[in-house]
Amino acid sequence: MRIFDPHIHMTSRTTGDYEAMYAAGVRALVEPAFWLGQPRTSVGSFIDYFDALLGWERFRAAQFGIRHHATIALNPKEANDPRCVPVLDELPRYLVKEGVVAVGEIGYDSMTPAEDTAFSRQLELAREYELPVMVHTPHREKLAGTHRTLDVVRESGIAPETVLVDHLNETNIGIVKDAGAWMGFSIYPDTKMDEDRMVALLQQYGTERILVNSAADWGRSDPLKTRRTADAMLAAGFSDDDVDQVLWRNPVEFYGQSGQLILDPIPGFDAAGHPDPAAGFEGNSVLRGARV
Amino acid sequence: MSTETINGGTTAAATRTGADDAWAGGTGLPFALGYGTNGFTDHSLPVALELLAEQGYDAVALTLGHPHLDPFADDLDARLRDLRSRLDELGLRVVVETGTRFLLDPRRKHRPTLVDEHADARVDFLRRAVDVARALDAECVSFFSGVLPEGVSAGAGWERLTRRLPAVVEHARASGVVLSLEPEPGMLVETVADALRLRAALGDPDCLRLTVDIGHCVVVEPGGVRGALLQAGDLLANVQLDDMRPHAHEHLPFGEGVVDLPLALATLAELDFRGVAAVELPRHSFDAPGLAERSLAALRTAWADGAPQRRCAQWVGESAAAISADPSVLARVFASAGRKVGRSPLDPDVDPAGVLHGTADDRARAELILRLGDTLAPADLSAALQELYTRGDSAERRGVLRGLGALAGAGRTLDDAVVDAGLAVTADALRTNETSLVAAAVGPFAAAHLDQHAWRHAVLKLVFMGVGLEAVAGLRDRADAELARMAEDFAAERRAAGRPVPADLDLIRRADARPAARTTSS
Numbered sequence: 001m002r003i004f005d006p007h008i009h010m011t012s013r014t015t016g017d018y019e020a021m022y023a024a025g026v027r028a029l030v031e032p033a034f035w036l037g038q039p040r041t042s043v044g045s046f047i048d049y050f051d052a053l054l055g056w057e058r059f060r061a062a063q064f065g066i067r068h069h070a071t072i073a074l075n076p077k078e079a080n081d082p083r084c085v086p087v088l089d090e091l092p093r094y095l096v097k098e099g100v101v102a103v104g105e106i107g108y109d110s111m112t113p114a115e116d117t118a119f120s121r122q123l124e125l126a127r128e129y130e131l132p133v134m135v136h137t138p139h140r141e142k143l144a145g146t147h148r149t150l151d152v153v154r155e156s157g158i159a160p161e162t163v164l165v166d167h168l169n170e171t172n173i174g175i176v177k178d179a180g181a182w183m184g185f186s187i188y189p190d191t192k193m194d195e196d197r198m199v200a201l202l203q204q205y206g207t208e209r210i211l212v213n214s215a216a217d218w219g220r221s222d223p224l225k226t227r228r229t230a231d232a233m234l235a236a237g238f239s240d241d242d243v244d245q246v247l248w249r250n251p252v253e254f255y256g257q258s259g260q261l262i263l264d265p266i267p268g269f270d271a272a273g274h275p276d277p278a279a280g281f282e283g284n285s286v287l288r289g290a291r292v
Numbered sequence: 293m294s295t296e297t298i299n300g301g302t303t304a305a306a307t308r309t310g311a312d313d314a315w316a317g318g319t320g321l322p323f324a325l326g327y328g329t330n331g332f333t334d335h336s337l338p339v340a341l342e343l344l345a346e347q348g349y350d351a352v353a354l355t356l357g358h359p360h361l362d363p364f365a366d367d368l369d370a371r372l373r374d375l376r377s378r379l380d381e382l383g384l385r386v387v388v389e390t391g392t393r394f395l396l397d398p399r400r401k402h403r404p405t406l407v408d409e410h411a412d413a414r415v416d417f418l419r420r421a422v423d424v425a426r427a428l429d430a431e432c433v434s435f436f437s438g439v440l441p442e443g444v445s446a447g448a449g450w451e452r453l454t455r456r457l458p459a460v461v462e463h464a465r466a467s468g469v470v471l472s473l474e475p476e477p478g479m480l481v482e483t484v485a486d487a488l489r490l491r492a493a494l495g496d497p498d499c500l501r502l503t504v505d506i507g508h509c510v511v512v513e514p515g516g517v518r519g520a521l522l523q524a525g526d527l528l529a530n531v532q533l534d535d536m537r538p539h540a541h542e543h544l545p546f547g548e549g550v551v552d553l554p555l556a557l558a559t560l561a562e563l564d565f566r567g568v569a570a571v572e573l574p575r576h577s578f579d580a581p582g583l584a585e586r587s588l589a590a591l592r593t594a595w596a597d598g599a600p601q602r603r604c605a606q607w608v609g610e611s612a613a614a615i616s617a618d619p620s621v622l623a624r625v626f627a628s629a630g631r632k633v634g635r636s637p638l639d640p641d642v643d644p645a646g647v648l649h650g651t652a653d654d655r656a657r658a659e660l661i662l663r664l665g666d667t668l669a670p671a672d673l674s675a676a677l678q679e680l681y682t683r684g685d686s687a688e689r690r691g692v693l694r695g696l697g698a699l700a701g702a703g704r705t706l707d708d709a710v711v712d713a714g715l716a717v718t719a720d721a722l723r724t725n726e727t728s729l730v731a732a733a734v735g736p737f738a739a740a741h742l743d744q745h746a747w748r749h750a751v752l753k754l755v756f757m758g759v760g761l762e763a764v765a766g767l768r769d770r771a772d773a774e775l776a777r778m779a780e781d782f783a784a785e786r787r788a789a790g791r792p793v794p795a796d797l798d799l800i801r802r803a804d805a806r807p808a809a810r811t812t813s814s
Binding site: 051055059259260267 | 687
C-alpha cells in the first residue's frame with residue numbers, strides 16, 4: 001500500500017515516526033508551514049523555519065525513504081501579530097522553490113480583520129505564482145469559518161479545484177464539496193475526525209476530491225492515522241483501488257497542480273519501496289567498505 | 293568559394309534558417325560529421341567517398357597529397373571539377389587538410405614547416421591549398437605551425453610565423469577562403485591559447501580561424517576538451533574527432549582513450565558550431581571501413597548520451613541571457629534549475645544519490661555561476677554568491693558550493709571578496725549535517741582556500757557521516773600527519789565501541805609520514 005500524507009508537521013516528529021511511517025507505506029508527504037505552539041516574535045524566526053522545511057526536514061525524510069514537500073505561508077494565528085506580518089514580503093522567494101507545492105496553511109483562526117488581509121494577500125500570491133492553496137479551517141466557529149473561507153475564495157477568483165479546505169468534518173463537508181474545492185480530513189486520536197467517522201463520510205460522499213491526513217504535530221496525534229484509515233476503509237468493504245485513490249492519487253492530483261511534486265523513489269530505496277540493504281543511502285553505500 | 297563564407301560562424305548562423313535539413317545531413321546533428329581521407333589511404337578517393345556517403349557521413353576532410361589528390365598535378369583543375377561534382381552527387385561537405393607527411397620533402401616528415409629556416413615550399417603549398425579549397429568550395433584550409441627545429445628559440449620561431457603567414461592570410465582573404473590554424477602537441481602553436489595569441493599578433497584577420505582536435509585537448513589543453521572548445525568559441529572553423537590518452541599524442545578509435553565524447557559534442561552544440569567535425573584516424577587505414585562505421589556509431593551514441601549536457605548548456609545560456617537583461621531574475625532562475633535540467637546523479641554507477649559528484653542541477657547551477665564569474669564584477673559576484681546561498685534551499689546551496697568549486701578549478705585567480713564569500717558559505721555548509729552539502733563544500737574551492745584546521749575537520753566529518761572521500765578535492769595534497777592522528781583516534785573510538793571502522797579512514801591514516809601541513813593555505 002502506498003500512502004501520501006498530505007498534511008503532517010514532521011518538524012515535531014521523531015525518526016521513530018519516520019521509520020514507522022515508512023513501514024506503514026508512507027512514501028511522500030506534505031508539511032504545511034504552521035505555528036510552532038510557541039508564538040514567533042520575528043520574521044527571522046519564520047525564515048529559519050521555512051529554510052528548515054526545505055532543507056533539513058527534507059533531508060531527514062529522505063533518509064527514511066520518504067519524499068518531503070512543503071507549503072509555505074503566514075499562518076492565520078500569527079497573521080494577528082504585527083511583528084510577524086512582514087514575513088508576507090519574504091514569501092515570493094519561497095514560492096518558486098523546488099518542492100513547494102502550495103501556499104498554505106492560510107485561512108482563519110479567530111476571523112479578525114488582520115486574518116482577512118493576510119488571507120486575501122496570500123490568495124493573490126497563489127494566483128501570481130500559479131500554486132494551489134491549502135486552507136486551514138478554524139477550530140472554533142468551524143462552520144461559520146468555512147462559509148466565510150469559501151466566500152473569500154470565490155471573491156478572489158481563484159479556481160476552486162486549486163483549493164484544498166482542510167480539517168473538515170460532518171458539518172461542513174457538504175458546502176466544500178458543493179463549492180468544487182478539495183476536501184481534507186485530519187484524523188486524530190480524539191479530536192477532529194476519527195477513522196470510522198471518516199469511512200462513513202467516504203461511504204456517503206464518495207472518494208473523489210477527498211484527502212485524508214494525520215496532521216500529526218507537537219500535540220497528541222498519530223502519524224499512522226493515514227494507514228489506520230486505509231485499513232478501516234478496507235475493513236468496511238472499500239477496494240484497494242479506492243484506498244489508493246484517497247491515500248495516494250487524490251493528494252498527488254491536487255498538489256501535482258503545482259508542477260512541483262517529486263515522487264520518484266529515493267536512491268537506496270527501490271521502486272517497490274522497501275529499503276534495499278545493498279544500496280544504503282547518500283554515499284553510505286556498499287561501495288563504502290567497512291572493516292571491524 | 294563565395295566571400296560570404298569568410299564570415300564563418302556569423303554567416304553560417306545567418307544562413308542556417310531554412311537550411312537546417314540540408315545542413316543536418318544524415319546524422320541529425322547540427323554540425324556535419326566527416327571522416328578524414330588520411331584514414332583511407334588503402335582506398336582510392338572515389339571509393340573512399342562512396343563508402344563514407346554510404347555509411348551516413350555528411351562530410352569529408354580531404355588531405356592533399358599522396359595518395360588521393362596531388363595538388364601539383366598537371367590536370368589539377370580538371371580533377372577538382374570532377375571531385376566537386378562527385379561531392380555534390382554524394383551530398384558531402386568538404387574541408388581541406390594539409391598535414392600530409394612527405395609531400396614537400398620525401399625524407400623528412402612534415403618538412404619544411406612555417407617555423408623552419410627555409411619555408412618557401414610550405415608557404416607555396418598553403419597558397420595552393422587555398423586555391424584548391426576555392427575550387428572545391430571547401431569550408432576551410434586547416435594547417436599547423438610546425439615543430440621548432442633544433443637550436444631554434446621559440447621567439448625566433450614566432451618571428452618566422454608572424455613574418456610568413458600574412459602573405460598566406462592575404463591570399464586566403466582575397467580568395468574568399470577560411471584558413472584554420474590547428475594547435476598540435478609538440479608544435480610551436482600547441483594550444484588554443486597559442487593560436488589565439490598568434491591570430492592577435494597578425495591583427496585578428498577575419499579569415500584566420502581555428503581547428504581543434506578533441507584528442508589533443510586531453511594532452512595539452514589546461515581546460516580539457518570543453519575548455520579548449522569554449523576558448524576557441526566563435527572562431528572555431530573546423531574540428532577533428534578522435535580519442536587519446538593524456539601524455540601520448542596518438543590518435544585512437546573512440547573508447548580507447550579518455551576523451552569525454554558526449555561532452556565534446558554537447559559543447560559543439562552549445563557553441564552553435566555548424567561546420568565539419570571529422571574523425572581523424574591517420575594510422576588506421578588497415579581497417580578504414582570498419583573504423584568509419586564504428587566511429588559513426590560511437591558518435592551517434594555519444595550525441596544521444598550528451599542530451600543532459602545539452603539541456604544544461606541550453607539552460608545556462610538562456611539563464612545567463614535573462615540575468616544579463618534583468619539581474620533581478622537571478623534568484624528565481626537559480627531556483628528553477630532542477631525543474632529544467634533534472635536532478636539525476638552525474639555518476640550514477642558509483643554515486644547513485646549524487647552526493648559525491650553532484651547532480652544534473654548541481655552542474656547546471658555551477659556552470660551558471662562560472663558564467664556569472666565572467667560577467668559580474670567581483671563585488672557583485674561575491675554578493676550574489678552569498679545571497680543565493682543564504683536564501684537558497686539545500687539544492688541551491690549545493691549549486692553555490694559547486695559553483696565556487698568550478699570558479700576555483702577554472703584556473704583563475706579569485707578576487708578576495710569572492711574568496712571571503714566563498715569561505716563564509718563553505719563554513720556554513722560544513723556546520724550542517726546534510727551529507728550532500730558537506731560533500732559539496734570540500735571541492736576545489738575548499739582545497740584552494742579553506743584553512744587547514746577547518747579542512748581536516750571537514751574530511752573527518754565526511755568519514756563520520758559515512759560519505760566517501762572521493763568527494764574531497766586535493767585529498768592527497770592536503771592530508772597531513774595531524775589528520776592522520778585524528779583518523780587514528782577516530783578509529784580507536786570505533787574499535788572501543790565495537791563498531792566497524794570505515795575503510796576510507798585508511799586514505800587519511802596513510803598520510804602519517806607527511807609533516808603537518810601549513811595551517812593556512814592562502
